[in-house]
Amino acid sequence: MRGIREQGSGxxxxxxxxxxLMLSGVLGSCAWGQKELRVAAAADLQPVMPxxxxxxxxxxxxxxxxxxxxxxxxxxxILNGAPMDLFLGADxxxxxxxxxxxxxxxxxxxxxxxGALVVWARKDSPLQPLSVExxxxxxxxxxxxxxxxxxxxxxxxxxxxxxxxMYDAAKPHFVVAENIAQAAQFVESGNAQIGxxxxxxxxxxxxxxxxxxxxxxxxxxxxxxxxxVVMAKSERKADAHAFLDWLLTPAVQGNLxxxxxxxxx
Numbered sequence: 522m523r524g525i526r527e528q529g530s531g532x533x534x535x536x537x538x539x540x541x542l543m544l545s546g547v548l549g550s551c552a553w554g555q556k557e558l559r560v561a562a563a564a565d566l567q568p569v570m571p572x573x574x575x576x577x578x579x580x581x582x583x584x585x586x587x588x589x590x591x592x593x594x595x596x597x598x599i600l601n602g603a604p605m606d607l608f609l610g611a612d613x614x615x616x617x618x619x620x621x622x623x624x625x626x627x628x629x630x631x632x633x634x635x636g637a638l639v640v641w642a643r644k645d646s647p648l649q650p651l652s653v654e655x656x657x658x659x660x661x662x663x664x665x666x667x668x669x670x671x672x673x674x675x676x677x678x679x680x681x682x683x684x685x686x687m688y689d690a691a692k693p694h695f696v697v698a699e700n701i702a703q704a705a706q707f708v709e710s711g712n713a714q715i716g717x718x719x720x721x722x723x724x725x726x727x728x729x730x731x732x733x734x735x736x737x738x739x740x741x742x743x744x745x746x747x748x749x750v751v752m753a754k755s756e757r758k759a760d761a762h763a764f765l766d767w768l769l770t771p772a773v774q775g776n777l778x779x780x781x782x783x784x785x786x
Contacts, residue, residue, distance in 0.1 A: 556583045558760050559604060561595040563611035563747065564667075564700035565636055565674055568725035569780045577767060583760055591700035592616075593671035599624060599752070606755040607764065609747070611636060611701070612673035616748040626758050630748035633768045635783040637720040638677050638742060639734040641708055648715055651735050655715060656682070657690045664694045665707035665716030673745060674701035678717035681742040708732070724781035746785065 562570050567589050574585040588595070588605070596615040599605055600622055610616040616630035640656060642648050648655045656664060667675030675698075682688040696713045698704035701722070708716035709731060723734040749768075751761040767773060774784040 556757070556760060558583055558585050558757055558764060559606045560585050560587045560609060560764075561599060561603070561605045561607070562587050562589055562609045563592045563595065564589050564672065564702035565611050565719040565721045565747075566609060567702045568721050568728075569782070572780060573768070573773075577764060580767075581763070583764065585764070589700075589702065591668070591671040592673055594699070605752055606757045607749060607751055607761040609633065609749045610673075611745065611747050612676075613746065613748045614673070616750045619750050619752075624753055625750040626753045626755070626762075627751065630750050631765060631769075632746050632785040633749050633765065634747045634777055635785060636674065636745035636747055637739065637781065637783065638674060638681060638737040638745070639718060639720050639723045640715060640737060641705065641718045641723050641728065641732050641734040642715045643708065643711070643732045646714060646732075649733065651715075651733055653685070653735060653737060656717075657687050661714050662694055663696050663713040663715075664691055665696050665698060665704040665713035665718070667698050667701040667704045667717075672698075672700045673747075674717075674719050675704070677742040677745050678737075681717070681737050684741045719781065721781035724779075747782075 570587045574587065578584050592610040592612060592615040595608060596618050599608055599619050608616055608619060613630055619625050620628065620630060640651060640653050642651050647660065648658060655661065666678050669675040669679040679688065682691050696707055698707055701719045704716050705718040705722040705728065707713040708718065709728065722728055749765055751758055751765065755761055777784050
């Protein structure tokens, strides 16, 4: 039943976006096609990209082939020659490294969304009802957090804990994940009691079904502005730019809150 609900939600979102694009004149038709676009996407986008991919393919016929990972890992792969057309990072720093290496088609990354950090725990957790302060509850022995050196959401989580004067108390209990999607999996699977994860994960149908979250006040960590770059050597640069332009259309930006993101303007 959960799978049916998730699929239904995705289909409705696809239909809404496609209709919005047609009505706004951004795209004239919704048709299937054969083109493929290779996208390296930050791990926080794992619940989001299937929705975007389905909507975009339905609207343009271009199929997105997506690889996920921490922004650091994806940038490193691109710097080492991974054949990508587009890099959707979770911050500015790692896409800018691609620009600095001369591998991007342009002089600066493009902001496409804003992220948010939450505290999440399973509904059957004794830590319910949840609050940010539960991160330092004496009962907490394991806290999932993404690696702050590799993952922008991990860096934001560490900054928030430091600003809230919780870092020293929480650090001994860290279960460090390679990326924010893995941090979410640690809590969902029971390998951690509580976690600092992305709103994109917490907003997904499955995580809403099995757990609950509270937002970490955005005043407690630097803004998570997510940036993208098109690869200079891509043979599909026009298609990559077209998809990035699509992400910035009012029809898509206006629906970002439904998937745990916020518009860039």
